[in-house]
Amino acid sequence: MSKILKLEKSKLDGLIQFLNKRYELFGPKEINGQIEFARINPGDELRLDFLNTVKSPKDIFFAQTQPILHYKDNSVKEPALKHKPVAIFALHPCDAQAMKVLDKVFTQGKYLDPYWDGRYRDSLIFSIGCNTPATTCFCNCTGLGPFSKAGADIFLTDIGDSLILEACSEKGIYFFKIAEDVAWKEPDDDDLKKAEQIKEAAQLLLSEKFQAQDIKSILEKSWDNPVWDEISNRCLSCGLCSYLCPTCHCFDIQDEKLPGTEQGVRIRIWDSCMFSLFTREASGHNPRPSIAARFRQRVMHKFNYLIDDFGVLGCVGCGRCVQRCPVNVDIREILKGFLNGKG
Amino acid sequence: MFRKETMEMIEQELRAKVKALLKEGKVKLVLGYQKGSLPFNATPTIVEDEASAERLIFDFSCGPGLAKYLLRKNIHSPGQKTGIIAKGCDARAVIQYIAEKQLRREDIVIIGVPCQGVIDPNRVRKKIPDKEIVGYAIDGDKFIIRLRDDSVVSLNREEVIARACLRCVYPDALDADIFITQPRKDVEHVNRYNEIMEFEKMGSDERWNYFENEFSRCIRCYACRNACPMCYCEECFVDKTDPQWFGKGTGLSDTMLFHIVRILHVTGRCLDCGLCERVCPMSIDLGLLNGKMNKEVKERFNYIPGLDPERPPALATFDEGDRQEFIL
Ligand code: SF4
Ligand code: SF4
Ligand code: SF4
Ligand code: SF4
Ligand code: SF4
Numbered sequence: 001m002s003k004i005l006k007l008e009k010s011k012l013d014g015l016i017q018f019l020n021k022r023y024e025l026f027g028p029k030e031i032n033g034q035i036e037f038a039r040i041n042p043g044d045e046l047r048l049d050f051l052n053t054v055k056s057p058k059d060i061f062f063a064q065t066q067p068i069l070h071y072k073d074n075s076v077k078e079p080a081l082k083h084k085p086v087a088i089f090a091l092h093p094c095d096a097q098a099m100k101v102l103d104k105v106f107t108q109g110k111y112l113d114p115y116w117d118g119r120y121r122d123s124l125i126f127s128i129g130c131n132t133p134a135t136t137c138f139c140n141c142t143g144l145g146p147f148s149k150a151g152a153d154i155f156l157t158d159i160g161d162s163l164i165l166e167a168c169s170e171k172g173i174y175f176f177k178i179a180e181d182v183a184w185k186e187p188d189d190d191d192l193k194k195a196e197q198i199k200e201a202a203q204l205l206l207s208e209k210f211q212a213q214d215i216k217s218i219l220e221k222s223w224d225n226p227v228w229d230e231i232s233n234r235c236l237s238c239g240l241c242s243y244l245c246p247t248c249h250c251f252d253i254q255d256e257k258l259p260g261t262e263q264g265v266r267i268r269i270w271d272s273c274m275f276s277l278f279t280r281e282a283s284g285h286n287p288r289p290s291i292a293a294r295f296r297q298r299v300m301h302k303f304n305y306l307i308d309d310f311g312v313l314g315c316v317g318c319g320r321c322v323q324r325c326p327v328n329v330d331i332r333e334i335l336k337g338f339l340n341g342k343g
Numbered sequence: 344m345f346r347k348e349t350m351e352m353i354e355q356e357l358r359a360k361v362k363a364l365l366k367e368g369k370v371k372l373v374l375g376y377q378k379g380s381l382p383f384n385a386t387p388t389i390v391e392d393e394a395s396a397e398r399l400i401f402d403f404s405c406g407p408g409l410a411k412y413l414l415r416k417n418i419h420s421p422g423q424k425t426g427i428i429a430k431g432c433d434a435r436a437v438i439q440y441i442a443e444k445q446l447r448r449e450d451i452v453i454i455g456v457p458c459q460g461v462i463d464p465n466r467v468r469k470k471i472p473d474k475e476i477v478g479y480a481i482d483g484d485k486f487i488i489r490l491r492d493d494s495v496v497s498l499n500r501e502e503v504i505a506r507a508c509l510r511c512v513y514p515d516a517l518d519a520d521i522f523i524t525q526p527r528k529d530v531e532h533v534n535r536y537n538e539i540m541e542f543e544k545m546g547s548d549e550r551w552n553y554f555e556n557e558f559s560r561c562i563r564c565y566a567c568r569n570a571c572p573m574c575y576c577e578e579c580f581v582d583k584t585d586p587q588w589f590g591k592g593t594g595l596s597d598t599m600l601f602h603i604v605r606i607l608h609v610t611g612r613c614l615d616c617g618l619c620e621r622v623c624p625m626s627i628d629l630g631l632l633n634g635k636m637n638k639e640v641k642e643r644f645n646y647i648p649g650l651d652p653e654r655p656p657a658l659a660t661f662d663e664g665d666r667q668e669f670i671l
Contacts, residue, residue, distance in 0.1 A: 033626065055562065135381075135476075135477060205491075233387075233418065234386060238570070242564075256592070272564075322380070323381070326618075328380060328407070
């Protein structure tokens with residue numbers, strides 16, 4: 001069986017139905033006027049033309065509120081982790097790489113995170129090339145690009161009335177084998193040429209030119225840079241950028257007891273280094289007392305520490321934080337500032 | 344129809360007047376806006392010397408609020424003279440801070456600008472979904488939105504300007520020390536509660552369902568709270584840990600409780616500036632809840648926050664004449 005197949009969009013339903021039977025399937029669809037990754041059920045309209053979703057897809061694997069255990073009197077029950085494997089259709093390449101970054105954090109460090117691992121390990125990721133990157137995208141600066149196959153099991157290219165599908169991993173190749181009933185076609189030379197042209201045109205739309213990895217050595221010397229104060233004077237210290245970011249992964253653990261009973265639940269919830277509570281210690285002392293210190297942590301973690309710890313950049317260049325920051329704190333401007341000697 | 348003065352005229356006068364204030368030592372610094380990195384987003388800036396005043400702008404992209412920065416001790420402290428470029432809502436926030444004893448009037452130089460509303464990028468994005476917007480121009484009373492492929496989309500003011508601005512009654516900074524060009528004065532008096540009155544006609548189940556659907560999308564990023572000029576508690580109730588007051592998960596009841604309590608905390612103080620709604624990444628209809636409470640406060644106590652620095656917030660006073668039919 002070939003590694004590259006073609007599927008007419010009019011036959012896409014067959015693939016979706018097949019996926020739906022075997023997987024817990026997620027894909028881009030319109031919810032309240034915004035496109036988000038959500039469960040795809042037969043008949044749902046898939047939207048492949050989106051620029052970038054507002055929320056990242058990370059919560060498919062890393063739930064914002066994850067029950068860890070339920071307790072009642074003296075008994076403790078852990079929630080079952082068994083589930084159908086997850087498939088995500090049409091992740092942008094930046095998000096697919098972001099899931100790989102998170103996988104490193106949750107599985108390659110000292111501890112294995114069972115909640116993440118249980119969902120990501122046997123998942124099937126369909127990335128889709130971005131024919132029209134957004135003006136806020138800068139994946140070309142983070143070692144990727146709008147047609148990067150990093151993190152994809154199967155890579156899709158939208159060539160108009162058809163999709164070109166390329167298996168990029170063992171899982172992808174296996175999927176082609178089992179999904180033999182889908183109305184695949186063999187792509188001809190014209191199709192492949194078209195895909196190549198679309199890819200080249202997309203790359204030209206990305207306007208940023210810097211390389212994010214070059215910033216690490218500058219950051220190592222920038223602990224006391226006044227630029228942190230300048231940014232923090234504007235920054236609201238909210239959690240918007242971290243919560244929309246596909247690679248932010250900090251969390252908190254809370255016990256919630258039903259009042260008047262000996263019954264409750266322990267949950268793992270998202271947290272953000274931009275919240276002052278994040279580092280506040282039981283004594284009341286806060287080692288990161290200012291917005292400047294917190295913002296520095298956010299940048300250092302992504303562009304310095306994660307390279308040390310896991311050999312990856314903690315930013316994939318999706319531009320979500322750029323797009324939505326309430327006060328237009330633009331990470332690209334900050335990085336370019338460092339590269340241009342402001343740092 | 345938009346005002347005839349060009350943005351250049353406003354900017355020229357703005358920069359000149361700010362330079363003069365700094366030169367004459369009347370202020371130590373001025374809070375203003377500079378051009379942002381996206382067409383609809385200016386970014387706040389602090390100007391401390393005449394040369395930096397050159398970067399000041401004022402236009403439809405100046406959505407962020409500036410007043411709250413006055414409460415940051417590293418930016419403003421009592422006795423320091425600080426200038427603020429003020430839209431109507433920024434000036435009302437300053438006045439409310441004075442009423443709430445957070446600022447002293449004599450420390451602040453209010454520099455009024457002729458606000459014609461600010462763009463709500465979310466509204467435009469919903470009108471032109473998944474197209475890349477690279478700029479805009481004004482033509483009569485239309486916004487001409489330029490897309491990356493050089494095509495244009497023409498939108499009406501009502502489709503682009505923030506909802507709160509469309510129903511704003513006080514676009515001219517009240518009590519301005521300096522006004523850049525002329526106050527608008529020509530505001531049409533829209534009934535700011537029209538939308539609320541429509542909503543009130545719905546049954547209680549229907550209203551509850553509406554809010555459930557809205558708040559079920561909340562990701563608890565607290566951008567609404569952190570942007571809100573009236574949410575300035577040193578420690579927010581939702582951040583209390585010893586003991587912890589609130590559940591922090593994204594279950595609907597915890598999320599709704601957070602929003603209900605936040606709204607109660609700003610009731611009688613909310614300026615209807617619309618910032619909370621504008622910054623929300625999940626496009627949650629926060630304006631409706633605020634609007635309802637503002638209407639209640641107006642009807643019950645004849646109080647509109649941010650108008651009178653001498654009058655304490657509605658819920659911080661007691662009057663024998665207050666309606667209290669809800670007390671059984
Ligand atoms: S950078 Fe923007 S989004 Fe991030 S915490 Fe600051 S204000 Fe919020
Ligand atoms: S830091 Fe911003 S641009 Fe980078 S991955 Fe996170 S949200 Fe995307
Ligand atoms: S950052 Fe790159 S991969 Fe991500 S959406 Fe934009 S173009 Fe696509
Ligand atoms: S609650 Fe919303 S509308 Fe009211 S003052 Fe705060 S940000 Fe403005
Ligand atoms: S800004 Fe929106 S998503 Fe964030 S906490 Fe407020 S309502 Fe929730």
